[in-house]
Amino acid sequence: MRALIPFDASNPKTRLSPLLSAAERDSIARLLLQDVLSAIEDTPLEPEIVSTASISASVPVTVDDRPLDPVVNEAIEDGTPLVVLMADLGLLEGEQVQALLKTPGDLVIAPGRGGGTNALVIRDGTFRVDYHGVSFRDHLRLAEREGLSVSVVDSFRIATDVDEPEDLIEVLLHGRGEAAGWLTEAGFHIETTGGRPSIERTG
Amino acid sequence: MRALIPFDASNPKTRLSPLLSAAERDSIARLLLQDVLSAIEDTPLEPEIVSTASISASVPVTVDDRPLDPVVNEAIEDGTPLVVLMADLGLLEGEQVQALLKTPGDLVIAPGRGGGTNALVIRDGTFRVDYHGVSFRDHLRLAEREGLSVSVVDSFRIATDVDEPEDLIEVLLHGRGEAAGWLTEAGFHIETTGGRPSIERTG
Numbered sequence: 001m002r003a004l005i006p007f008d009a010s011n012p013k014t015r016l017s018p019l020l021s022a023a024e025r026d027s028i029a030r031l032l033l034q035d036v037l038s039a040i041e042d043t044p045l046e047p048e049i050v051s052t053a054s055i056s057a058s059v060p061v062t063v064d065d066r067p068l069d070p071v072v073n074e075a076i077e078d079g080t081p082l083v084v085l086m087a088d089l090g091l092l093e094g095e096q097v098q099a100l101l102k103t104p105g106d107l108v109i110a111p112g113r114g115g116g117t118n119a120l121v122i123r124d125g126t127f128r129v130d131y132h133g134v135s136f137r138d139h140l141r142l143a144e145r146e147g148l149s150v151s152v153v154d155s156f157r158i159a160t161d162v163d164e165p166e167d168l169i170e171v172l173l174h175g176r177g178e179a180a181g182w183l184t185e186a187g188f189h190i191e192t193t194g195g196r197p198s199i200e201r202t203g
Numbered sequence: 204m205r206a207l208i209p210f211d212a213s214n215p216k217t218r219l220s221p222l223l224s225a226a227e228r229d230s231i232a233r234l235l236l237q238d239v240l241s242a243i244e245d246t247p248l249e250p251e252i253v254s255t256a257s258i259s260a261s262v263p264v265t266v267d268d269r270p271l272d273p274v275v276n277e278a279i280e281d282g283t284p285l286v287v288l289m290a291d292l293g294l295l296e297g298e299q300v301q302a303l304l305k306t307p308g309d310l311v312i313a314p315g316r317g318g319g320t321n322a323l324v325i326r327d328g329t330f331r332v333d334y335h336g337v338s339f340r341d342h343l344r345l346a347e348r349e350g351l352s353v354s355v356v357d358s359f360r361i362a363t364d365v366d367e368p369e370d371l372i373e374v375l376l377h378g379r380g381e382a383a384g385w386l387t388e389a390g391f392h393i394e395t396t397g398g399r400p401s402i403e404r405t406g
Contacts, residue, residue, distance in 0.1 A: 192336035
């Protein structure tokens, strides 16, 4: 089964700017992508990266600078089933990918924190994505309108995409991939002196 | 099996002050507690609330104003197995409680966002809790030191405790209980005019 992984190669992860330079944000974005690819590795999924600009990767890359919706919808028209995974799921592991694949439904959806859609399994070619706004809610409504059967997957590891500085706490604590290793190497650690955990950098 | 639900009855949910009055924070805290009790209802768990002050509830309430750690540790000494659930898990449903109970291990732990521990199943009386700081990491280390077998449960619904204004987005989107209903009644809804979803109040 095809797995589409959209990747923003131009100035990624701007909300991490308080902690990381542009080059570092570029690094962490690519390592998160690498971690998503690793999670897929021992599954039947055949990953394809759709990137806004040319990048080197161990799997096929298509460069397409259109917005996310037409890119994904064109892939759905090309043929389902199709899996769509966000490229910044720093906690994703094979177990969650397998759980998505074995969940029945015309549409299998796993929410991201804040109303997003972090993983989709699309088994019906009439479905269309709309990643703007509260996409989780919109995707449920779109599926309902088409009369599709929908399953929701409950996973903290899928729900945690890496956008904000505090998301790095989750990667440091629960991540077992390249991004987590890079953060530790770069001097990031969790401080609890103020009571609530926060991310700090030494060195 | 006993299920301990610690409840802070005095000035709860202070971090929701930008959105809610003291009386409203009191209301939402009690409704979240009610939703946790509802999630337990059709499970073999026998809930006990340990509250910092007297509250009325449909299940036994013990008033104990000591910090959380000695309260829970005393309950562990009284006898295991024991389940400890946070009182502000606004997305918790029976399915997640059943998943906790059927997961093997001397210690079953489900993380909360930000390093917390939102659910514990303690099946070995030598374990002790330490809810300060990065409690998820600390609990893993404590279990390892005692040579206990540990399972980690991956659940977005368990990981989402309600502390910050943006956590209310999750309750509005994914909650199906009393707290979600109250928020809607109170005029809260999700706005996406700025691009990213935010919580707003009308009326």
